[in-house]
Amino acid sequence: MRLSTRGHYGLKAMFDLAQHYGAAPVPLKLIAERQSLSEHYLEQLLGALRKAGLVKSVRGAQGGYMLAREPDRIKVGDVIRVLEGPIAPVDCVNETNPAECDQFECCVTRTVWAKVRDSIAGVLDSISLGDMCRDARQIHPGGEGSGPSGTS
């Protein structure tokens, strides 16, 4: 019942980009430093997020990454689905293409997992990057300059 580092790190990176939305593109190196993540690894995650249309990139010197749309229009669930795949505690309740139950069409443990899936999706789809930024501002008023802002 654990997230991999892909989702964990990826959300940190997206939150970082959300905090710099509207400004110049943020170079990978800077995100990796601020969130203390491996640069090369993060590159893969941002590549996936770019292909999924959640971030845009600017190549060349002074380039970097930025959110493809406003922080309020990107949900945590969008990010996690790109990096971790469809939400599914077990395969037979997969969001996009549920695996065939090898046994019978009707099963009880399955409905338990479906409820878990829906409750996870409900939370992830109810929080946007914009929400996270507002929360951060409440906790760390003063923003940017006033010291580092770790994200677990």
Place this chain on the structure above:
Amino acid sequence: MRLSTRGHYGLKAMFDLAQHYGAAPVPLKLIAERQSLSEHYLEQLLGALRKAGLVKSVRGAQGGYMLAREPDRIKVGDVIRVLEGPIAPVDCVNETNPAECDQFECCVTRTVWAKVRDSIAGVLDSISLGDMCRDARQIHPGGEGSGPSGTS
């Protein structure tokens, strides 16, 4: 964001035991057959559940396993925590001993994961094995003899 087979199979087995609560102990072999699981592997899971006090065992011929208390007093969450460990999408929001955030005490992605954790725990702790049996009876009226009852 996926359960391992431990939790998946373990809940199937516990549901099987719940459906036979009050009767003679159910031998491992029978559970494994009915739920089409590896016998030896399931043995490990039931061992853990026994040590955790959720099932009792009777050794020797005519022995087997049975729930340690009424199905209504065993929640799905109890089973999953034994087999999968504490519920924690990421380590820093572990239910029992949260890992230190290496960076800072205050972080925003962390509160997201805490909400996910609580929502998962909420679902798992709201469903008992007794509930599952009643659901099964509604779907498969006639019970026992009327054909196999797969559990995904």
Place this chain on the structure above:
DNA sequence: ATAAACCCGAGTAATTTACTATGGATTCAA
């Protein structure tokens, strides 16, 4: 021209997962 950046695919060590194997200890029943 150079340096700062992104882009891409392959490789890999460590860990986890999902079992299997083996042998023993207990108990019922004939």
Place this chain on the structure above:
DNA sequence: TTGAATCCATAGTAAATTACTCGGGTTTAT
């Protein structure tokens, strides 16, 4: 009293997954 049916415990292991690293390329501002 013997044999079969059970549970109990530990160790081993092949496959998959994870979390990266490596070594190149390509693009673009200055």
